[in-house]
Amino acid sequence: MSSNKLPNAPETSNEAKDTDWVRVTSADGFAFLIRRKIANVSGTMRSMLDTQSNYAEAVSSTCPVEQRGIIVEKMLEYMSFRAHYEGVGSKEEVLIHEITERIPPEIVLELLLAADYQEGALNHTSLSTIPNVL
Amino acid sequence: MARASTNNVRGPTSALTEFLRESGITRASVARRAATQNQQPQESVAGPSNSGNIGVSPDNNLNVEGNTGSTSRRARSASVSSNATPGDYASDELDESDESSAPLRKRRKTKASNAKQKGKPKKKEDDEDNDQEEDTYTALSRTLRSQSSSKRPPIGSFEDCAKCETRFTVSKYTISANPGPGFLCHHCAKAAGNDPFKKPAAQKKRKMPADKRQIPHFEERFPSLVSTCIHLITKHIDDVEALGDIGAVNLEAIAKALAKNRSLTPENAHLFYGVQNTSLILYDCTKLTSSALQTLPMLNPSLVTLRLDFCGQLDTDTFKAMSISLPHLERLELLGPFLVRSEAWIAFFKNHLRLKGFLITQCPRFGLECIKSLTSECQSLTELGLKEMKVDDGWLKEISAIGTLKCLDLSSPETSCSEEALVQLLRDIGPGLEALDLSKHESITDGFLDDGLGKWTGSLEKLFLQECPEITDRAVSRLFDTWIGSGHSASQGVDTRHEASLDGALNDVDGPIRSWNKMGRRRPTQQRRGRGRASVNNADVPPCQNGPLAVVDLARNRLLGSRSLLSIIRHSGTQLKSLNINGWKEVATESLQEVGNYAQELKKVDVGWCRNMDDSVLAGWVGINIPIEGSDRTTKGRCLKMIEVKVWGCNRVTGKFPMRRGVIIHGIESQTSG
Numbered sequence: 001m002s003s004n005k006l007p008n009a010p011e012t013s014n015e016a017k018d019t020d021w022v023r024v025t026s027a028d029g030f031a032f033l034i035r036r037k038i039a040n041v042s043g044t045m046r047s048m049l050d051t052q053s054n055y056a057e058a059v060s061s062t063c064p065v066e067q068r069g070i071i072v073e074k075m076l077e078y079m080s081f082r083a084h085y086e087g088v089g090s091k092e093e094v095l096i097h098e099i100t101e102r103i104p105p106e107i108v109l110e111l112l113l114a115a116d117y118q119e120g121a122l123n124h125t126s127l128s129t130i131p132n133v134l
Numbered sequence: 135m136a137r138a139s140t141n142n143v144r145g146p147t148s149a150l151t152e153f154l155r156e157s158g159i160t161r162a163s164v165a166r167r168a169a170t171q172n173q174q175p176q177e178s179v180a181g182p183s184n185s186g187n188i189g190v191s192p193d194n195n196l197n198v199e200g201n202t203g204s205t206s207r208r209a210r211s212a213s214v215s216s217n218a219t220p221g222d223y224a225s226d227e228l229d230e231s232d233e234s235s236a237p238l239r240k241r242r243k244t245k246a247s248n249a250k251q252k253g254k255p256k257k258k259e260d261d262e263d264n265d266q267e268e269d270t271y272t273a274l275s276r277t278l279r280s281q282s283s284s285k286r287p288p289i290g291s292f293e294d295c296a297k298c299e300t301r302f303t304v305s306k307y308t309i310s311a312n313p314g315p316g317f318l319c320h321h322c323a324k325a326a327g328n329d330p331f332k333k334p335a336a337q338k339k340r341k342m343p344a345d346k347r348q349i350p351h352f353e354e355r356f357p358s359l360v361s362t363c364i365h366l367i368t369k370h371i372d373d374v375e376a377l378g379d380i381g382a383v384n385l386e387a388i389a390k391a392l393a394k395n396r397s398l399t400p401e402n403a404h405l406f407y408g409v410q411n412t413s414l415i416l417y418d419c420t421k422l423t424s425s426a427l428q429t430l431p432m433l434n435p436s437l438v439t440l441r442l443d444f445c446g447q448l449d450t451d452t453f454k455a456m457s458i459s460l461p462h463l464e465r466l467e468l469l470g471p472f473l474v475r476s477e478a479w480i481a482f483f484k485n486h487l488r489l490k491g492f493l494i495t496q497c498p499r500f501g502l503e504c505i506k507s508l509t510s511e512c513q514s515l516t517e518l519g520l521k522e523m524k525v526d527d528g529w530l531k532e533i534s535a536i537g538t539l540k541c542l543d544l545s546s547p548e549t550s551c552s553e554e555a556l557v558q559l560l561r562d563i564g565p566g567l568e569a570l571d572l573s574k575h576e577s578i579t580d581g582f583l584d585d586g587l588g589k590w591t592g593s594l595e596k597l598f599l600q601e602c603p604e605i606t607d608r609a610v611s612r613l614f615d616t617w618i619g620s621g622h623s624a625s626q627g628v629d630t631r632h633e634a635s636l637d638g639a640l641n642d643v644d645g646p647i648r649s650w651n652k653m654g655r656r657r658p659t660q661q662r663r664g665r666g667r668a669s670v671n672n673a674d675v676p677p678c679q680n681g682p683l684a685v686v687d688l689a690r691n692r693l694l695g696s697r698s699l700l701s702i703i704r705h706s707g708t709q710l711k712s713l714n715i716n717g718w719k720e721v722a723t724e725s726l727q728e729v730g731n732y733a734q735e736l737k738k739v740d741v742g743w744c745r746n747m748d749d750s751v752l753a754g755w756v757g758i759n760i761p762i763e764g765s766d767r768t769t770k771g772r773c774l775k776m777i778e779v780k781v782w783g784c785n786r787v788t789g790k791f792p793m794r795r796g797v798i799i800h801g802i803e804s805q806t807s808g
Contacts, residue, residue, distance in 0.1 A: 112363035
């Protein structure tokens, strides 16, 4: 990460650690603080918060998502759930129903649009291989 | 082999081969050993096995194929003595010293006795099982194993049974006696408990490593948020209120999100249905079965416009049902209705006399009779699209009867229509046309531009002529000049003086080109509708004028260049919203700069594979804070409405300059290759 850093540059800002806190804001003014590791689940957020880039989002570690607060909350919930299971072994069972049960049907369409906007793990679809969770 | 034995010329051999040859082990001897061992291990004792001259005369008694009755009898008689000392045949030990042969013999003996003991209760085991018990050292090589099927005498020959000594005919099912040698007649084989008709066990398949290791991928175990949402939608589809209120804009976005994942299914398609729906677009119907498509018109009876992409499962019966139950339909757009036959199309036209728009792509079963029905039934058709179809001159004649037509798309035909037929089509309906797409009609030449577009248009706003390789730079330039009202003197052909001045303008871009652009850009358009059919000779018809175009797409016509581009922006610059000059490799930097100066309404530009496109041109379009030479002030690009520029293949564009926000530049090489 710090390979192309100038030798005299201060050590403080350019290091990106998984345990950093980043802020995700919603369209209606809610703000959520999450670990960078969780934000990296979304490819879009990862690019926005990439410390090597000079985007305003990266500089301020704040990533706006143009959705309602409850949608952003659910999305981040999914992301942290996913980040939690990222490193587990193949034997361990993924309790996917835990997250599906937490998504109320009232917001599922909006959530779909929000997820559709994000790149990466939120948006891959392999419907044929999805276990029958419902 | 034969050659090697007659002369002594040999090629280089490996140390092992050399050693084996010195020991007298040859291919023949190994084959013989294999044949004999596999049949009855003792059979080949007829030849002295350990006397040191094995294989020197390979053809001596190796008679595997033509094992007639007499030879086998001889072999059997020889084997009588060898039965007493079953371990005598020891060609395996050839490469060992005599001292070591004694313990080895012992070991083999014990092994043989073990096999005997084992063999008693397991008598029913067939040969295949015995094969598996072989130890790896004595096991045959694979090639020899395949040869071993020839151990049996040829089918149809006579053989004496090894047990009851009656003569029998060798058949496919004849099996060897156990213990050998010889073969058993059918009765004895059955009596011994072997099933002669038993099929050989299927060869063991070696498992591929990939088959063995099936580790479920993380992605497979953990569905994405999108697929989770889609599943939830499908689950709650019957309870639409639970899904909350959906706006029209959101519905469109949801339809696209579902299509992107190819996850529109018969179950969740209901999300987009409604009795009051007047418009429906489904971007990917791949998974909608014909029965699901039959329910679509039932649940959306008030549809006015309908668009179904990838509707490959729409078949004749479904489409007939659709044509009956959508009484208000005015515009139909289908992509890929392969299965719909002529009769269904004709029935559809008869039921929809008010049809205004009919656009289909890729439908090989749509024939001339359908076109005839369309032209006779649907009198108010304004939009017709027959893309990627078998369009021919006969169709054009029918289409030219539709006087109300405004938008015509006949692009990418299977074979190009003739130029004369296309000119005739324009004579009939050209003056009324607002959009015309004749891409990939390869027969189009300059003649079509001069006699067709140059004379029989007037209200054209969108022109698509992609991949017409015959049209030239001069002809396109002439066409747009004609539309302005300059370039041609009324009824004469090409004005050579004007052409020459054009050349001058192009050679000296900074001078004349400016004055050239000050010429009038827009003249009142000439109303020519209805005049066409009365005219006798096309050559006498004066060129027409046409207002500025909003969309010009002349991509992949590599003969076109600066001259055409300048004429286009001079004619249409004020109104041009979309310009596609992809593949105009020779177009000059200066004329590209003119685009920025005069086409300020532009929203989308594709300048892919224009070699002279560079950063300065792009900055002149969409850049900001461009320093002006000789002063401290800066300027900015002049295409303020631009939202999309495609520069694929323009390797002089680096994009490293400040750009206006909201502009998307596609295909900058230094950004995409990384």
